[in-house]
Amino acid sequence: MADYIESISEAVLKYDVELVKKLVPEAVESGVDPILIMNEGLSNAIIEIGDKFGREEIFLVELMIAAEACMGGVDIVKKIILEKKVDAVKPKGVIVIGTVEGDIHNIGKDIVKTLLEAAGFEVHDIGVDQRAQNFVKKAIEVNAKIVASSALLTTTSPNQKAIEVELKEAGIRDKVKTIIGGAATNADWSREIGSDYYASTATDGVKIIKKYFEDVGK
Amino acid sequence: MKAKLEVLSKDELDTIYQTALKILEKIGVSIEDEEIIKLLEKNGCKAGSNKIVYFPEKVIDRCLKSTPNRKGETTLCGRDPLKDVVMGDDQKYPYVISHVLMNYFEGLTDTYRTITKEDIRKFVTISDYLDTIDGIWMCTLMPDFKEMYTYCEYELAVRSTTKPVCVSSFEPSAIPPVYDLAAALAGGEEELKKRPLTVAFCEISPLTWNKYGCAMLKATARWGIQPVITVETPMGDTGPATFAGNIAQKIAELLSGLVIVQLLKEGLPVFFVVPLEVFDMRTAQICLASRGDYVWACAVGQLEDYLGIPIISPISPDSKLLDMQEAYELSFSLIPRILGGNKATVIHGLDQTHAINNELLLLMDEMMISVRRMLEGIDVNEETLAFNVLEEVAGKIENDRRSGHFLNQRHTLNWYVREHRPRRDAVIDKYRREKWIENGSKSFVERAHEKILEILKNHKPEPLSKEIESTINAIHKKYNIPDL
Numbered sequence: 181m182a183d184y185i186e187s188i189s190e191a192v193l194k195y196d197v198e199l200v201k202k203l204v205p206e207a208v209e210s211g212v213d214p215i216l217i218m219n220e221g222l223s224n225a226i227i228e229i230g231d232k233f234g235r236e237e238i239f240l241v242e243l244m245i246a247a248e249a250c251m252g253g254v255d256i257v258k259k260i261i262l263e264k265k266v267d268a269v270k271p272k273g274v275i276v277i278g279t280v281e282g283d284i285h286n287i288g289k290d291i292v293k294t295l296l297e298a299a300g301f302e303v304h305d306i307g308v309d310q311r312a313q314n315f316v317k318k319a320i321e322v323n324a325k326i327v328a329s330s331a332l333l334t335t336t337s338p339n340q341k342a343i344e345v346e347l348k349e350a351g352i353r354d355k356v357k358t359i360i361g362g363a364a365t366n367a368d369w370s371r372e373i374g375s376d377y378y379a380s381t382a383t384d385g386v387k388i389i390k391k392y393f394e395d396v397g398k
Numbered sequence: 399m400k401a402k403l404e405v406l407s408k409d410e411l412d413t414i415y416q417t418a419l420k421i422l423e424k425i426g427v428s429i430e431d432e433e434i435i436k437l438l439e440k441n442g443c444k445a446g447s448n449k450i451v452y453f454p455e456k457v458i459d460r461c462l463k464s465t466p467n468r469k470g471e472t473t474l475c476g477r478d479p480l481k482d483v484v485m486g487d488d489q490k491y492p493y494v495i496s497h498v499l500m501n502y503f504e505g506l507t508d509t510y511r512t513i514t515k516e517d518i519r520k521f522v523t524i525s526d527y528l529d530t531i532d533g534i535w536m537c538t539l540m541p542d543f544k545e546m547y548t549y550c551e552y553e554l555a556v557r558s559t560t561k562p563v564c565v566s567s568f569e570p571s572a573i574p575p576v577y578d579l580a581a582a583l584a585g586g587e588e589e590l591k592k593r594p595l596t597v598a599f600c601e602i603s604p605l606t607w608n609k610y611g612c613a614m615l616k617a618t619a620r621w622g623i624q625p626v627i628t629v630e631t632p633m634g635d636t637g638p639a640t641f642a643g644n645i646a647q648k649i650a651e652l653l654s655g656l657v658i659v660q661l662l663k664e665g666l667p668v669f670f671v672v673p674l675e676v677f678d679m680r681t682a683q684i685c686l687a688s689r690g691d692y693v694w695a696c697a698v699g700q701l702e703d704y705l706g707i708p709i710i711s712p713i714s715p716d717s718k719l720l721d722m723q724e725a726y727e728l729s730f731s732l733i734p735r736i737l738g739g740n741k742a743t744v745i746h747g748l749d750q751t752h753a754i755n756n757e758l759l760l761l762m763d764e765m766m767i768s769v770r771r772m773l774e775g776i777d778v779n780e781e782t783l784a785f786n787v788l789e790e791v792a793g794k795i796e797n798d799r800r801s802g803h804f805l806n807q808r809h810t811l812n813w814y815v816r817e818h819r820p821r822r823d824a825v826i827d828k829y830r831r832e833k834w835i836e837n838g839s840k841s842f843v844e845r846a847h848e849k850i851l852e853i854l855k856n857h858k859p860e861p862l863s864k865e866i867e868s869t870i871n872a873i874h875k876k877y878n879i880p881d882l
Binding site for chain 2: 239240241265284288337338382
């Protein structure tokens with residue numbers, strides 16, 4: 181059993197997407213607990229990869245492919261859990277993410293999304309060029325705890341303020357935390373509009389969100 | 399231009415171009431505008447599902463033929479026609495355009511702050527003064543200007559220079575007042591048709607004209623503005639990590655824009671702005687000044703010659719300070735571009751296209767004088783071979799020793815300045831150490847700052863006429879724009 185967990189971790193750490201897809205069903209067939217595969221095989225590996233990227237030991241492309249390998253395994257485990265009616269794994273947290281209205285930049289947002297999903301969070305990506313109301317609507321719909329918005333242009337960053345306003349008007353501002361990022365933003369802007377967190381890079385954003393849910397869970 | 403760096407063979411250029419055509423025909427371009435899709439279909443393109451349009455070679459060929467500046471001259475018009483930038487095979491030197499950005503970096507104190515209107519006035523005034531800067535590009539996106547930033551930037555710039563001013567814009571709604579001012583500066587709408595306004599906007603890679611880009615395409619056609627199609631395909635991000643594939647994708651994206659422009663308004667001149675960005679996998683940042691850019695810099699001149707349309711290729715150091723990294727990135731970005739025959743470049747300041755600095759303009763000025771000289775190469779003729787003068791100098795004998803030198807030779811007087819382009823007011827330090835200490839032990843930035851103060855004190859850009867001022871007042875009233 182331990183061998184399978186280790187092999188799955190190793191496959192993620194070696195960026196071997198296909199091997200992860202092969203090993204996960206094999207492990208389940210051999211009687212390994214799917215929850216254990218998720219938490220110890222896949223999740224630990226992606227945390228290790230994330231730390232390596234944080235220490236600048238690996239490049240982003242390696243991080244992203246490892247995340248893809250991990251997500252491939254997670255999808256299989258989820259399917260098996262549904263089929264076998266095993267108690268579902270509770271996501272570590274629910275996040276709504278998107279790029280604000282007028283802005284079509286998606287890369288930073290997509291990195292945050294991929295890494296959060298690979299780390300076991302439930303991420304609802306509403307896409308690019310999204311009105312403030314759409315962030316709020318989705319947050320209410322999925323009971324999100326964090327609303328993350330990206331703005332790459334100084335002309336579109338005011339739409340992050342609009343999200344703050346809309347959350348207040350919808351009466352859920354005290355129920356969610358907001359985090360902003362993107363080239364047009366900085367800590368001053370975050371303070372000015374009243375967002376809870378500012379991330380200067382995609383990976384910082386992931387760290388902040390992870391820490392928030394860890395602290396809340398304590 | 400004598401010196402010429404070539405890194406691609408004719409066959410390699412053909413192969414890259416053919417791949418670009420294949421991309422347009424087989425992969426197609428996503429176009430988020432029904433009207434433009436219909437126009438493309440009507441003209442021989444095929445529209446598939448998901449708003450993807452496929453471009454056959456014959457449509458591209460036809461549109462290239464109707465692009466009037468192709469294999470001819472492309473002009474960026476200034477307030478003063480004598481200051482026009484005329485890109486073409488006969489230009490004497492590569493043009494340099496300074497770029498105004500959203501932040502200002504104070505070189506003496508290493509302070510970083512949001513740009514102000516006064517910063518813009520000063521930066522443009524210095525650019526107007528320097529002979530090696532041929533035009534100004536505006537893209538500050540200043541939130542203070544609200545929804546009329548394109549107009550506000552344009553007005554601020556044309557007030558401080560008679561050189562060409564180009565603007566990047568994401569707001570079609572701001573084009574009418576810019577058009578009104580440009581028409582007034584040109585001497586009327588008919589004159590503006592001959593001396594058009596130049597506006598840049600972006601296609602989105604990979605292979606997408608989104609609704610904002612489509613709106614700008616239509617606005618330029620509607621107003622007869624010379625469009626500058628910008629494509630950005632960061633290597634490893636929204637474009638392949640390999641040079642050949644990345645360049646093929648760039649060409650495909652550029653040609654898709656050119657086709658739409660020609661179909662919207664046949665005969666409109668068009669040219670390109672193409673940075674080479676590398677997605678830095680260590681820091682997850684899009685970087686313009688990278689080893690990848692230096693390779694692209696070698697090739698861009700060849701590519702624009704191949705296409706017959708100028709490709710302005712931006713330079714943008716990633717350094718956050720006026721330090722060794724800044725100088726390294728600026729030099730390595732600039733020199734291969736110029737040696738490779740790139741017709742014009744836009745130089746951003748520092749911090750990954752986010753900040754400008756006045757002192758840096760003087761470093762660019764110094765570098766441009768050097769690279770222009772490099773391009774001229776070495777003249778070999780009887781006069782420059784200097785045999786006769788050497789014979790004369792070597793012939794002077796005192797006490798059985800050769801005692802001649804070249805310092806007192808007319809040949810030196812005639813040729814020193816022509817060959818070396820020295821400057822009496824050089825900011826670059828060439829003194830002995832003792833003299834440098836005596837002069838205050840100043841750094842380049844300190845010396846450049848003093849020179850900047852002198853320029854700003856003495857150089858007064860040509861003011862706008864009373865007629866233009868009253869047009870500006872009318873524009874402000876009509877479009878509800880506060881005085882700048």
